[in-house]
């Protein structure tokens with residue numbers, strides 16, 4: 534993976550059709566293909582360049598069930614963080630009914646933030662870049678991030694999930710809010 538030259542891909546934004554489609558499963562035999570391996574390298578480069586902490590394949594105009602993400606320790610309530618992760622054909626299961634309401638953003642909806650309810654604790658499973666099955670339990674931001682990215686595979690962007698009483702705010706408004714609360 535490391536000897537490949539990465540490129541920054543264009544990101545689908547706002548009303549792009551690809552963001553509204555249900556993405557296709559990736560046959561496990563395709564994971565080792567040059568196309569998927571290069572796509573993974575390019576998605577990490579594109580995510581970091583943006584910069585962001587998660588990216589789903591539909592956001593770079595590929596309607597397939599593949600997401601990449603990581604979580605810096607500083608943004609993880611547990612203080613551990615999550616290493617660079619490739620998750621193919623993911624399945625999410627909530628582990629209890631506890632809900633968390635937080636602002637989130639999206640590289641496909643630049644400059645805005647909105648409050649979204651997410652399950653606080655989930656289990657997710659799928660395949661990594663080597664075609665190996667794995668599962669993890671995730672909490673807090675880690676769980677929110679995975680739920681957000683998997684929504685992209687189902688044609689859902691976060692403003693659709695917002696409660697009626699909440700509205701989108703600009704990045705600057707959000708910055709002002711977080712400055713007050715922290």
Ligand code: NI
Nearest residue numbers: 638639640641
């Ligand atoms: Ni997003």
